Amino acid sequence: MTGLPVTPSATYRVQVQPGFTFADTAAHVPYLASLGVSHLHLSPILEAVPGSTHGYDVVDHSRVREELGGEQGLRALSHTAREHGLGLILDIVPNHMAVPAPEHLNGPLWEVLRDGPGSAYADWFDIDWAALGGKVLLPVLGDPLPDVLGQLSVVSDKRAGGEVLRYYDHRFPLRPGTENLPLPELVEAQWYRLAYWRQARTELNYRRFFTISDLIAVRVERQDVFEATHATVLRLLREGVADGLRIDHPDGLADPAGYLRRLAEASEGRWTVVEKILQRDEALPADWACAGTTGYDALDRIDGLFTDPAGVAEVTDFYREFTGVEDSRGGRWEPTARRAAHRIVGHDLAAEVSRLAASAQRAQGPGTGGGTEGAGGPVTAEHQETDPYTAPYATSVLEEALRELLVRIPVYRPYVRPGTPATPGDTLMVTEAASSAAESADGRLAPAIGLLRDLALGRPAEGATVPGEDADDFAVRFAQVASALHAKSVEDTAFYRYSPLLSLCEVGRSPAHPATAPEEFHAYCARIQRDHPGTGTVLSTHDTKRSADLRLRLAVLSELPDAWREWMGAREARAERSGDAPAPDRHTAYTVFQTGVGLGFCHPDRLVPAALKAVREAGLHTSWTEQDEAYEKAVTDFTEQGPCGAGVYDVGEFVNSLAPYADANALGAALVHLTMPGVPDVYQNTEFPVYTLVDPDNRGPMNGPVGGTQRFGVDRTLDGLLDGAAPGSFDEAKLRLTAVALRLRRDRPEWYGPTASYIPLVAQGPAGDHCLAFLRGGSALTVVTRLSARLAAAGGWREASLPLPPGRWHDRLGGGTYEGAAPLAELLGRSPVALLTPER
Numbered sequence: 001m002t003g004l005p006v007t008p009s010a011t012y013r014v015q016v017q018p019g020f021t022f023a024d025t026a027a028h029v030p031y032l033a034s035l036g037v038s039h040l041h042l043s044p045i046l047e048a049v050p051g052s053t054h055g056y057d058v059v060d061h062s063r064v065r066e067e068l069g070g071e072q073g074l075r076a077l078s079h080t081a082r083e084h085g086l087g088l089i090l091d092i093v094p095n096h097m098a099v100p101a102p103e104h105l106n107g108p109l110w111e112v113l114r115d116g117p118g119s120a121y122a123d124w125f126d127i128d129w130a131a132l133g134g135k136v137l138l139p140v141l142g143d144p145l146p147d148v149l150g151q152l153s154v155v156s157d158k159r160a161g162g163e164v165l166r167y168y169d170h171r172f173p174l175r176p177g178t179e180n181l182p183l184p185e186l187v188e189a190q191w192y193r194l195a196y197w198r199q200a201r202t203e204l205n206y207r208r209f210f211t212i213s214d215l216i217a218v219r220v221e222r223q224d225v226f227e228a229t230h231a232t233v234l235r236l237l238r239e240g241v242a243d244g245l246r247i248d249h250p251d252g253l254a255d256p257a258g259y260l261r262r263l264a265e266a267s268e269g270r271w272t273v274v275e276k277i278l279q280r281d282e283a284l285p286a287d288w289a290c291a292g293t294t295g296y297d298a299l300d301r302i303d304g305l306f307t308d309p310a311g312v313a314e315v316t317d318f319y320r321e322f323t324g325v326e327d328s329r330g331g332r333w334e335p336t337a338r339r340a341a342h343r344i345v346g347h348d349l350a351a352e353v354s355r356l357a358a359s360a361q362r363a364q365g366p367g368t369g370g371g372t373e374g375a376g377g378p379v380t381a382e383h384q385e386t387d388p389y390t391a392p393y394a395t396s397v398l399e400e401a402l403r404e405l406l407v408r409i410p411v412y413r414p415y416v417r418p419g420t421p422a423t424p425g426d427t428l429m430v431t432e433a434a435s436s437a438a439e440s441a442d443g444r445l446a447p448a449i450g451l452l453r454d455l456a457l458g459r460p461a462e463g464a465t466v467p468g469e470d471a472d473d474f475a476v477r478f479a480q481v482a483s484a485l486h487a488k489s490v491e492d493t494a495f496y497r498y499s500p501l502l503s504l505c506e507v508g509r510s511p512a513h514p515a516t517a518p519e520e521f522h523a524y525c526a527r528i529q530r531d532h533p534g535t536g537t538v539l540s541t542h543d544t545k546r547s548a549d550l551r552l553r554l555a556v557l558s559e560l561p562d563a564w565r566e567w568m569g570a571r572e573a574r575a576e577r578s579g580d581a582p583a584p585d586r587h588t589a590y591t592v593f594q595t596g597v598g599l600g601f602c603h604p605d606r607l608v609p610a611a612l613k614a615v616r617e618a619g620l621h622t623s624w625t626e627q628d629e630a631y632e633k634a635v636t637d638f639t640e641q642g643p644c645g646a647g648v649y650d651v652g653e654f655v656n657s658l659a660p661y662a663d664a665n666a667l668g669a670a671l672v673h674l675t676m677p678g679v680p681d682v683y684q685n686t687e688f689p690v691y692t693l694v695d696p697d698n699r700g701p702m703n704g705p706v707g708g709t710q711r712f713g714v715d716r717t718l719d720g721l722l723d724g725a726a727p728g729s730f731d732e733a734k735l736r737l738t739a740v741a742l743r744l745r746r747d748r749p750e751w752y753g754p755t756a757s758y759i760p761l762v763a764q765g766p767a768g769d770h771c772l773a774f775l776r777g778g779s780a781l782t783v784v785t786r787l788s789a790r791l792a793a794a795g796g797w798r799e800a801s802l803p804l805p806p807g808r809w810h811d812r813l814g815g816g817t818y819e820g821a822a823p824l825a826e827l828l829g830r831s832p833v834a835l836l837t838p839e840r
Contacts, residue, residue, distance in 0.1 A: 007271055007291065007534040007754055008244065009746045010674070011041040011089055011681045015542060017053045020701035022073035026080040028702065031715040033084035034722070036742025039243060040081060041089040041681055043542065045074060046232065049100045053699055054542065055091075056248065057098035057215065059106040061229040078241045087243035089271075092233055094259065095252035096208070096215040097125075101140070102171035104160040109216065112136070114173035116191030124225050126207035126217040128355055135193045139200035139213055140170055145187070152183060152194075167194070198625070204351040207477075209252065210484045210492075211348045221254040226262060234266050244271035246294060246536075251276065251412050251483040254476045257287045258417070264289035273536040273679075279411050280513050284532065285423075292528070292535020295681060296508025299538050301524050302672050303509060303551060304516025305772060305786050306665045311558035312501055312514045318565045319500035323587040329620060330497040330587060333511040340497065341407035341489040343619065348488060352481045353406075357398040359477060360455055363470035364392045391464060393448045401448040404441040405456070406478075408433035412486045413479040414456065418472035422457040430456050452478075495545065496618040499591045501558060502598065503551035507543055514558070518772050518786075522760035525774065529677035533754035537678040539669060540686050542699050547683075547692040547707070550598040552665035556658045557594075559789035567654050568593060571647070578646040581637035588615060588635055589642075593651070596643035599691050600655045603708055604644040610693045611639045661789040663730050664832035667737055668784035671833045672772065674741035675782040677758055687738040688714075688731050733831075740812050741835060744780065751777030763824060765800030767791060771824055773802055781809060785832035797825040809836040 012032050014025050025040065032040065044055030047063045055065065064071040078088055097106055104110045108121040113136070116122070117129045127136050141148050148167070154174070155166045163179050165172040165187070178189040187194060195203065200213040207217035220226050236242045245267065250256040256274075263272065272290045278297045320331055328335040345353060393401075410433070414426040422430070434453035438446040454461045458475040465471055495505035504511040516524075528535055539548035546554075557564045571593055575582065583589035592611045596602040615622055615635055622628040643651055655662075666689060674680050683690075684702045691707040692698040700706065717732060718739060727733040745752045756777040763771035770791040773783045783802060785791065801821040808819045811827070811834045818827060818836065827834050 006269075008087070008089070008679050009038040009749060009752065010036065010679060010742050011039045011536075012037040013041040013043070013541070013681055013683045014702055015043045015053070015684060015699055016045065016055070016068050017043070017699075017701060018051060018067040019053070020703060021067070022069035022077040024701070024703065026077045029077075029080050029084050029086060031718065033086055034715070034718055035687060035739050036744075036746050037086065037682065038746055039087040039089050040077075041246065042091060044091050044093055044248075046092075049098050049105070053696065056093050057100070058093050058096075059098050059100050061097075062232055064232070074236070075241055088241065089244045089246060090233060090236070090242045091246040091248060092230075093248045094218065094220045094229065095249045096217050099138075099214050099216050101169040102157075102160065104157075104164075104171055104173070110160075110173055113138075113190075113192050114175060116175070123222060124218060124228075126219050128205040128358075131205040131355070131358075132193055132203075135191055137195050137199065137203055137205050138172070138192045139195045139197045139204060140167070141194055141196050144196045145194055149184065149187070152187065154179065154183070154186070165190070200351065201348060202350045202354070205355070207352070207480065209249070210488055217252065219254070220259060223262075226259070230263070230266065237267055237270055245273075247272060247274040247290070250274045252480060254480070255417055256415065257285060257289075260289045261287075271534060271679075273534075277412060277508050280510065282411050285415050292532035292678070294541070295536040295538035295678065296541075297524075298528075298536075298673070298676070298678060299506070299544075299548075300508045300510075300513075301516045301521050302539065302669050302676075303503065303506070303548075303555065304514065305518070305521055305672065306552055306669060307501075307503070307515045307555045308558040308787055308790060309515040311561045311790075312504070314561035315557055315564060316500040318561065318568075319590060322568065323585075323590055325587050330499065330618075333494075333498055336498045337490055337494040338407060340493040341485060342403070344489040344493060345403045345406050345485050349481065349485060352477075352484065353399055353402050354395070356474065356477050356481055357395050357402055359470050359474040360398050360402070360452060361393070361395050363455060363460065363465045363468070363474055364451070365464050365466050390447065391451065393451070397445070397448050398452070401437070401441070401445045401452055404437040404445060405434055405449055405452055406482055406485055407489075408436045409482045409486070413483040416456065416458045416475045416479060418458050418475050420458070422459070427457055491545075492617055493619060496614045497620060499587070499594065501554060502546065502591070502594055503554040506545055506551060507541075518760075518769065521772065522758075522774065525677050525758050525760075529756075529758045533677055533756075535678045536681055537673055537676065538681050538683070539673050540683040540690065540692075540698070541681075542683070542695065544698065545694040546598060547690045547698060548669060548686065549662075549666045549689045550691040550693070552669055553600070553655070553658060553662035553691070554594065554598050555665055556661045556789055557597075559661065559787055560658070563657070567650075571642070571650075574647065574650065575642055578641075580641040580646055581634070583638040583642070584621070584631055584634035589638070592635075592639050593643055593647075595693070596647075596651045597655055597658075599693070599707075600652070601708060602643040602648050602651055604640045606693065606697055606708065607644055608636055608639050610697065611635050613694065661792075663733075664785050664788040667734060667831070667833045668772075668786060670734060670737055671741060671782055671784055671835060674738065674745065675752065675776060675780065675835070676774070677756075677776075680742075680745075682738065682742075685711075687735050689734055737813060737833065737835075744812070744835070744837070748777070748780065751780045753777075761802060761804075763800055763802045764821070765798065765824075767794065767797050767800040767824070770797075771800065771802060771828070775805060778805075779838055781805070781834075781836040783827060783834040783836065785828050788832060797823070797828065800824045802827060804836070808839040810839045811836050 046058050047060035047065045048055045049057040064074050108124050111121045112119045117134050152167050157164045160171050175190050178186050209215035253259050273294050274290050276293045325331045328339040330336050416422045434449050438449045451464050455474045456478045460467045460471045504514050616624045621631045685706045721736040727736050759775040761773035772786050775781050801823050803821045810817050813835050814831050
């Protein structure tokens with residue numbers, strides 16, 4: 001154990017990668033210590049696929065990644081950090097490993113491919129060996145096997161340990177004794193089945209991360225697998241190299257609560273947060289042994305403070321009018337999300353649904369018979385047209401019922417542990433989803449849906465199902481598939497189809513709940529201070545689709561819907577006058593131009609890839625696997641010639657008109673984030689204004705250009721601001737605010753730590769709702785302006801005031817001193833934010 005605090009005061013996320021190593025990070029430690037954080041938060045540090053810029057594709061849990069500097073480099077970074085009073089937080093990936101090329105980079109998987117179900121590592125991976133007669137599908141071929149057989153060859157590869165089967169960059173092990181077989185027989189004799197990559201969708205027999213076949217799920221619920229995959233990380237914690245953990249994607253695990261309990265015991269209770277995305281009315285499971293989430297729930301509440309719900313409605317009306325899209329293809333949120341879910345569960349996750357249905361079919365009891373097929377045989381849709389299906393149900397019936405049930409799970413997943421009764425909350429959620437599915441789907445499915453409901457809740461019905469391994473497997477796997485479906489259908493599909501206000505389409509957010517009233521925010525803060533005071537909070541991450549400052553600029557459109565309508569409505573006429581390439585459809589025009597407004601400056605190197613990713617993820621006209629070249633060329637031409645061409649100046653002028661309000665939003669959100677309950681995580685470089693899009697735009701090296709801007713001399717700038725220099729730009733204003741707040745958190749844990757109090761303050765006067773204020777630890781007062789454009793339109797603060805606690809209060813940002821009822825026109829007259837502490 002070290003002398004560092006158990007709970008960080010604040011963390012700073014660094015994307016370590018081959019282009020920004022441990023040594024590079026160490027060079028920035030003095031600056032980050034001066035900034036005021038207590039811990040560096042590193043992206044995954046274990047051995048990953050060579051060249052990976054994110055590290056979530058782990059291939060070896062026993063080694064620290066050599067491309068980053070290896071364990072020696074990590075220890076040197078830890079030592080430098082310690083010298084400056086900082087600790088390290090590690091991001092770990094328990095759910096999956098990479099299926100790399102060459103395959104021998106993943107040692108355990110290599111042995112499984114070589115030795116099959118008899119391998120010592122066969123139980124490491126979540127493989128359905130029965131599905132393919134003891135083989136595992138490898139969907140890596142560019143075409144069907146017969147068409148590429150001539151591209152396969154047996155070669156000697158020293159790095160792989162001998163003779164292997166080669167296919168371009170792939171190297172596959174050979175089952176002992178098969179080396180001298182003719183090639184067709186040799187391929188057939190292996191424990192793996194090489195397949196065309198498109199077969200993964202329907203035939204894959206291992207669990208993967210969402211729909212990414214290059215990431216194979218690890219059965220970390222097994223004690224031996226847990227110990228092997230966590231030994232290095234736990235050793236680094238014991239030896240004081242690192243201090244805490246971030247857990248990636250716990251919703252993919254068979255038993256998240258059991259995993260976290262085991263991890264807490266093994267790590268001796270180190271500070272740990274989990275990447276759990278909660279819906280507005282969802283609570284973190286009470287039996288999870290962790291400090292809290294990584295903070296997307298905080299992002300949702302903070303963003304909502306700066307979003308006007310009435311304006312969102314007006315923007316949405318204009319969006320529907322302008323685009324003319326159908327309700328279920330982007331016109332309205334709920335139908336769009338439901339249609340996307342049906343698409344994903346019926347197409348992208350077909351293999352997962354089939355495996356789940358197979359478990360349900362095996363778990364069925366003898367049933368009641370009565371079907372037209374007779375004699376207790378499975379009844380299918382072909383044999384019965386009007387009466388309810390009767391047990392035992394055919395696989396096709398179970399698959400259809402599963403799809404109807406899964407698309408109605410309103411959160412990522414339930415948490416049912418076989419052998420333990422489901423919680424009342426999970427029982428209610430799954431029961432309501434089943435009732436809705438039974439009412440909305442073909443009425444004949446109702447009995448099958450009821451059976452699946454009971455299996456999903458871990459309560460096999462007497463006579464209908466047989467308790468045991470198959471029923472348990474279904475309960476576990478149902479939750480895992482539900483999680484993948486929610487992520488893929490909402491975050492990676494519906495968010496790209498529904499785009500009235502893009503700032504709402506963010507990880508952790510929902511267009512169904514666009515705004516946060518001050519009283520809602522205060523209630524949320526009081527709850528996390530009471531229940532999870534060490535939880536993480538974020539505004540930007542490596543996974544956010546848009547950086548906070550970009551989202552907060554777009555949020556201004558909710559305050560100025562008429563201005564947005566007028567400006568966007570003039571784009572087509574402007575393009576016609578300029579002779580620009582037209583958009584392939586008005587939805588794309590709307591989305592690309594709003595994205596350009598978020599960026600501020602539209603460079604084709606950034607906006608074109610983002611536009612193409614958006615239309616592929618939406619999957620309405622083109623997709624990643626079925627690309628329409630003509631459509632994508634039209635998107636590219638429009639983006640290059642419109643917002644990145646003649647329209648670049650129009651975008652810039654419109655962005656300038658939003659600037660005062662966007663800047664107020666950015667500073668207000670930053671101060672709220674850094675002073676509210678929880679542990680703020682500052683994403684690399686976001687102490688400055690950052691306008692980045694989805695990866696890879698937001699995952700560059702820390703010392704490279706960020707959002708098209710390269711900054712130099714930031715340490716000298718920070719030193720000057722801390723010495724009393726006045727900010728000379730918005731960049732410097734945000735940097736100064738971040739440093740002042742972070743240093744105050746670090747130096748005054750009694751004001752901001754886990755035991756500190758949180759007291760809301762309410763402004764008086766007609767403009768009072770535009771002020772959010774709260775007191776931490778009785779001695780640190782945050783005051784921010786919200787919805788500043790609406791405030792200005794209504795005549796400003798006028799007589800509004802904020803009653804302060806007794807005593808004289810000094811603004812550490814603006815420099816003034818106040819007592820009693822502080823006039824907001826004075827307190828927030830020169831700056832939209834204030835951070836007050838008692839005058840000494």
